Amino acid sequence: MRILIVSDTHKAHGNLERALEKEGPLDMLIHLGDVEGKADYIEAxxxxxxxxxxxxxxxxSDLPWEEEFFIGDHHVFITHGHGYFVGMNEDxxxxxxxxxxxDIVMYGHTHMPALTVEPDLxxxxxxxxxxxxxxGRKPSYILMEVDQDGKVSCEIRYLG
Known part of the structure:
Protein backbone atom coordinates (compact mmCIF):
# COMPACT_ATOMS: atom_id res chain seq x y z
CA MET A 1 0.00 0.00 0.00
CA ARG A 2 1.29 3.45 -0.99
CA ILE A 3 0.06 6.47 0.96
CA LEU A 4 0.79 10.13 0.22
CA ILE A 5 0.74 12.33 3.33
CA VAL A 6 0.52 16.11 2.95
CA SER A 7 -0.43 19.17 4.98
CA ASP A 8 -0.89 22.91 4.81
CA THR A 9 -1.76 23.40 1.15
CA HIS A 10 -3.52 26.71 1.93
CA LYS A 11 -5.41 26.80 -1.41
CA ALA A 12 -2.19 26.42 -3.44
CA HIS A 13 -2.45 23.03 -5.15
CA GLY A 14 0.20 23.07 -7.88
CA ASN A 15 2.73 21.16 -5.77
CA LEU A 16 0.09 18.72 -4.53
CA GLU A 17 -0.75 17.93 -8.15
CA ARG A 18 2.95 17.46 -8.92
CA ALA A 19 3.40 15.08 -5.97
CA LEU A 20 0.31 13.08 -6.95
CA GLU A 21 1.65 12.72 -10.48
CA LYS A 22 5.17 11.85 -9.30
CA GLU A 23 4.14 9.27 -6.69
CA GLY A 24 1.03 7.74 -8.29
CA PRO A 25 -0.70 5.42 -8.40
CA LEU A 26 -1.62 5.70 -4.72
CA ASP A 27 -3.86 3.73 -2.41
CA MET A 28 -4.62 6.62 -0.05
CA LEU A 29 -4.08 10.34 0.46
CA ILE A 30 -3.93 11.80 3.96
CA HIS A 31 -4.22 15.59 4.32
CA LEU A 32 -3.45 17.00 7.77
CA GLY A 33 -5.28 20.30 7.53
CA ASP A 34 -5.32 23.88 6.34
CA VAL A 35 -7.13 23.12 3.09
CA GLU A 36 -8.97 26.47 3.34
CA GLY A 37 -12.24 25.41 1.70
CA LYS A 38 -10.69 23.18 -0.96
CA ALA A 39 -11.51 19.74 0.50
CA ASP A 40 -13.75 18.83 -2.45
CA TYR A 41 -11.03 19.73 -4.94
CA ILE A 42 -8.42 17.69 -3.06
CA GLU A 43 -10.72 14.66 -2.97
CA ALA A 44 -11.41 15.06 -6.71
CA SER A 61 -15.14 23.74 7.82
CA ASP A 62 -17.14 20.57 8.28
CA LEU A 63 -13.94 18.53 8.37
CA PRO A 64 -13.25 16.77 11.68
CA TRP A 65 -10.55 18.12 14.00
CA GLU A 66 -9.15 14.63 14.46
CA GLU A 67 -9.66 11.19 13.01
CA GLU A 68 -8.72 7.64 13.96
CA PHE A 69 -8.68 4.74 11.53
CA PHE A 70 -6.75 1.60 10.72
CA ILE A 71 -4.27 0.90 7.97
CA GLY A 72 -4.04 -2.87 8.15
CA ASP A 73 -3.32 -3.61 11.80
CA HIS A 74 -1.94 -0.11 12.46
CA HIS A 75 -4.06 2.26 14.55
CA VAL A 76 -3.62 5.73 13.04
CA PHE A 77 -4.46 9.04 14.75
CA ILE A 78 -4.41 12.20 12.60
CA THR A 79 -4.80 15.84 13.62
CA HIS A 80 -3.54 19.22 12.45
CA GLY A 81 -1.67 19.49 15.73
CA HIS A 82 -2.25 23.07 16.85
CA GLY A 83 -4.51 21.87 19.66
CA TYR A 84 -1.56 19.88 21.04
CA PHE A 85 0.90 22.80 20.85
CA VAL A 86 3.13 21.00 18.34
CA GLY A 87 4.88 24.29 17.60
CA MET A 88 6.63 23.86 20.96
CA ASN A 89 7.17 20.07 20.95
CA GLU A 90 5.44 16.76 20.24
CA ASP A 91 5.06 15.65 23.88
CA ASP A 103 0.90 3.29 16.90
CA ILE A 104 1.06 5.95 14.16
CA VAL A 105 0.31 9.65 14.74
CA MET A 106 0.38 12.31 12.03
CA TYR A 107 0.18 16.09 12.29
CA GLY A 108 0.91 19.27 10.32
CA HIS A 109 0.74 22.93 11.34
CA THR A 110 4.47 23.67 11.71
CA HIS A 111 5.22 23.62 7.94
CA MET A 112 8.42 21.71 8.83
CA PRO A 113 8.80 17.99 8.14
CA ALA A 114 9.57 15.60 10.99
CA LEU A 115 9.72 11.84 11.35
CA THR A 116 10.37 9.93 14.57
CA VAL A 117 10.24 6.15 14.85
CA GLU A 118 10.05 4.73 18.36
CA PRO A 119 9.36 1.09 19.31
CA ASP A 120 5.69 1.82 20.07
CA LEU A 121 4.92 4.92 17.98
CA GLY A 136 16.09 25.36 2.34
CA ARG A 137 12.30 25.82 2.14
CA LYS A 138 11.65 22.93 -0.25
CA PRO A 139 8.03 21.76 -0.47
CA SER A 140 7.76 18.46 1.38
CA TYR A 141 5.49 15.47 1.86
CA ILE A 142 5.79 11.93 3.18
CA LEU A 143 5.39 8.72 1.24
CA MET A 144 4.36 5.84 3.49
CA GLU A 145 4.49 2.27 2.28
CA VAL A 146 3.00 -0.71 4.07
CA ASP A 147 4.22 -4.08 2.82
CA GLN A 148 2.34 -7.39 2.71
CA ASP A 149 3.54 -8.24 6.22
CA GLY A 150 2.25 -4.92 7.60
CA LYS A 151 5.69 -3.36 7.97
CA VAL A 152 5.55 0.43 7.66
CA SER A 153 8.23 2.55 6.02
CA CYS A 154 8.07 6.33 5.75
CA GLU A 155 10.22 8.75 3.78
CA ILE A 156 10.20 12.54 3.75
CA ARG A 157 10.37 13.62 0.12
CA TYR A 158 10.89 17.02 -1.45
CA LEU A 159 9.85 18.72 -4.67
CA GLY A 160 12.66 20.51 -6.48
Missing amino acids: VAGCPVHMVSGNNDFF RLKAEARGRGA ITLNPGSISYPRQK
Whole structure:
Protein backbone atom coordinates (compact mmCIF):
# COMPACT_ATOMS: atom_id res chain seq x y z
CA MET A 1 0.00 0.00 0.00
CA ARG A 2 1.29 3.45 -0.99
CA ILE A 3 0.06 6.47 0.96
CA LEU A 4 0.79 10.13 0.22
CA ILE A 5 0.74 12.33 3.33
CA VAL A 6 0.52 16.11 2.95
CA SER A 7 -0.43 19.17 4.98
CA ASP A 8 -0.89 22.91 4.81
CA THR A 9 -1.76 23.40 1.15
CA HIS A 10 -3.52 26.71 1.93
CA LYS A 11 -5.41 26.80 -1.41
CA ALA A 12 -2.19 26.42 -3.44
CA HIS A 13 -2.45 23.03 -5.15
CA GLY A 14 0.20 23.07 -7.88
CA ASN A 15 2.73 21.16 -5.77
CA LEU A 16 0.09 18.72 -4.53
CA GLU A 17 -0.75 17.93 -8.15
CA ARG A 18 2.95 17.46 -8.92
CA ALA A 19 3.40 15.08 -5.97
CA LEU A 20 0.31 13.08 -6.95
CA GLU A 21 1.65 12.72 -10.48
CA LYS A 22 5.17 11.85 -9.30
CA GLU A 23 4.14 9.27 -6.69
CA GLY A 24 1.03 7.74 -8.29
CA PRO A 25 -0.70 5.42 -8.40
CA LEU A 26 -1.62 5.70 -4.72
CA ASP A 27 -3.86 3.73 -2.41
CA MET A 28 -4.62 6.62 -0.05
CA LEU A 29 -4.08 10.34 0.46
CA ILE A 30 -3.93 11.80 3.96
CA HIS A 31 -4.22 15.59 4.32
CA LEU A 32 -3.45 17.00 7.77
CA GLY A 33 -5.28 20.30 7.53
CA ASP A 34 -5.32 23.88 6.34
CA VAL A 35 -7.13 23.12 3.09
CA GLU A 36 -8.97 26.47 3.34
CA GLY A 37 -12.24 25.41 1.70
CA LYS A 38 -10.69 23.18 -0.96
CA ALA A 39 -11.51 19.74 0.50
CA ASP A 40 -13.75 18.83 -2.45
CA TYR A 41 -11.03 19.73 -4.94
CA ILE A 42 -8.42 17.69 -3.06
CA GLU A 43 -10.72 14.66 -2.97
CA ALA A 44 -11.41 15.06 -6.71
CA VAL A 45 -7.75 15.18 -7.78
CA ALA A 46 -6.53 12.47 -5.37
CA GLY A 47 -7.74 9.51 -7.42
CA CYS A 48 -7.86 7.37 -4.27
CA PRO A 49 -9.54 7.30 -0.84
CA VAL A 50 -8.81 10.43 1.24
CA HIS A 51 -8.60 11.08 4.98
CA MET A 52 -8.60 14.79 5.83
CA VAL A 53 -8.81 16.87 9.00
CA SER A 54 -9.30 20.59 9.53
CA GLY A 55 -6.53 22.95 10.55
CA ASN A 56 -6.37 26.26 12.35
CA ASN A 57 -7.08 28.11 9.07
CA ASP A 58 -10.07 25.98 8.08
CA PHE A 59 -12.72 28.37 9.34
CA PHE A 60 -16.33 27.16 9.01
CA SER A 61 -15.14 23.74 7.82
CA ASP A 62 -17.14 20.57 8.28
CA LEU A 63 -13.94 18.53 8.37
CA PRO A 64 -13.25 16.77 11.68
CA TRP A 65 -10.55 18.12 14.00
CA GLU A 66 -9.15 14.63 14.46
CA GLU A 67 -9.66 11.19 13.01
CA GLU A 68 -8.72 7.64 13.96
CA PHE A 69 -8.68 4.74 11.53
CA PHE A 70 -6.75 1.60 10.72
CA ILE A 71 -4.27 0.90 7.97
CA GLY A 72 -4.04 -2.87 8.15
CA ASP A 73 -3.32 -3.61 11.80
CA HIS A 74 -1.94 -0.11 12.46
CA HIS A 75 -4.06 2.26 14.55
CA VAL A 76 -3.62 5.73 13.04
CA PHE A 77 -4.46 9.04 14.75
CA ILE A 78 -4.41 12.20 12.60
CA THR A 79 -4.80 15.84 13.62
CA HIS A 80 -3.54 19.22 12.45
CA GLY A 81 -1.67 19.49 15.73
CA HIS A 82 -2.25 23.07 16.85
CA GLY A 83 -4.51 21.87 19.66
CA TYR A 84 -1.56 19.88 21.04
CA PHE A 85 0.90 22.80 20.85
CA VAL A 86 3.13 21.00 18.34
CA GLY A 87 4.88 24.29 17.60
CA MET A 88 6.63 23.86 20.96
CA ASN A 89 7.17 20.07 20.95
CA GLU A 90 5.44 16.76 20.24
CA ASP A 91 5.06 15.65 23.88
CA ARG A 92 1.31 16.27 24.31
CA LEU A 93 0.51 14.82 20.91
CA LYS A 94 2.52 11.66 21.58
CA ALA A 95 0.88 11.23 24.99
CA GLU A 96 -2.57 11.59 23.40
CA ALA A 97 -1.72 9.11 20.65
CA ARG A 98 -0.44 6.56 23.13
CA GLY A 99 -3.50 7.11 25.32
CA ARG A 100 -5.71 6.29 22.34
CA GLY A 101 -3.72 3.15 21.58
CA ALA A 102 -2.40 4.51 18.27
CA ASP A 103 0.90 3.29 16.90
CA ILE A 104 1.06 5.95 14.16
CA VAL A 105 0.31 9.65 14.74
CA MET A 106 0.38 12.31 12.03
CA TYR A 107 0.18 16.09 12.29
CA GLY A 108 0.91 19.27 10.32
CA HIS A 109 0.74 22.93 11.34
CA THR A 110 4.47 23.67 11.71
CA HIS A 111 5.22 23.62 7.94
CA MET A 112 8.42 21.71 8.83
CA PRO A 113 8.80 17.99 8.14
CA ALA A 114 9.57 15.60 10.99
CA LEU A 115 9.72 11.84 11.35
CA THR A 116 10.37 9.93 14.57
CA VAL A 117 10.24 6.15 14.85
CA GLU A 118 10.05 4.73 18.36
CA PRO A 119 9.36 1.09 19.31
CA ASP A 120 5.69 1.82 20.07
CA LEU A 121 4.92 4.92 17.98
CA ILE A 122 5.70 6.47 14.60
CA THR A 123 5.25 10.26 14.70
CA LEU A 124 5.30 12.15 11.44
CA ASN A 125 4.72 15.58 9.98
CA PRO A 126 4.99 15.99 6.20
CA GLY A 127 5.75 19.71 6.47
CA SER A 128 4.03 21.95 3.94
CA ILE A 129 3.81 21.08 0.28
CA SER A 130 2.90 24.71 -0.50
CA TYR A 131 4.59 27.00 2.06
CA PRO A 132 7.60 25.28 3.65
CA ARG A 133 9.41 26.85 6.58
CA GLN A 134 12.36 24.53 7.17
CA LYS A 135 15.91 25.34 6.13
CA GLY A 136 16.09 25.36 2.34
CA ARG A 137 12.30 25.82 2.14
CA LYS A 138 11.65 22.93 -0.25
CA PRO A 139 8.03 21.76 -0.47
CA SER A 140 7.76 18.46 1.38
CA TYR A 141 5.49 15.47 1.86
CA ILE A 142 5.79 11.93 3.18
CA LEU A 143 5.39 8.72 1.24
CA MET A 144 4.36 5.84 3.49
CA GLU A 145 4.49 2.27 2.28
CA VAL A 146 3.00 -0.71 4.07
CA ASP A 147 4.22 -4.08 2.82
CA GLN A 148 2.34 -7.39 2.71
CA ASP A 149 3.54 -8.24 6.22
CA GLY A 150 2.25 -4.92 7.60
CA LYS A 151 5.69 -3.36 7.97
CA VAL A 152 5.55 0.43 7.66
CA SER A 153 8.23 2.55 6.02
CA CYS A 154 8.07 6.33 5.75
CA GLU A 155 10.22 8.75 3.78
CA ILE A 156 10.20 12.54 3.75
CA ARG A 157 10.37 13.62 0.12
CA TYR A 158 10.89 17.02 -1.45
CA LEU A 159 9.85 18.72 -4.67
CA GLY A 160 12.66 20.51 -6.48
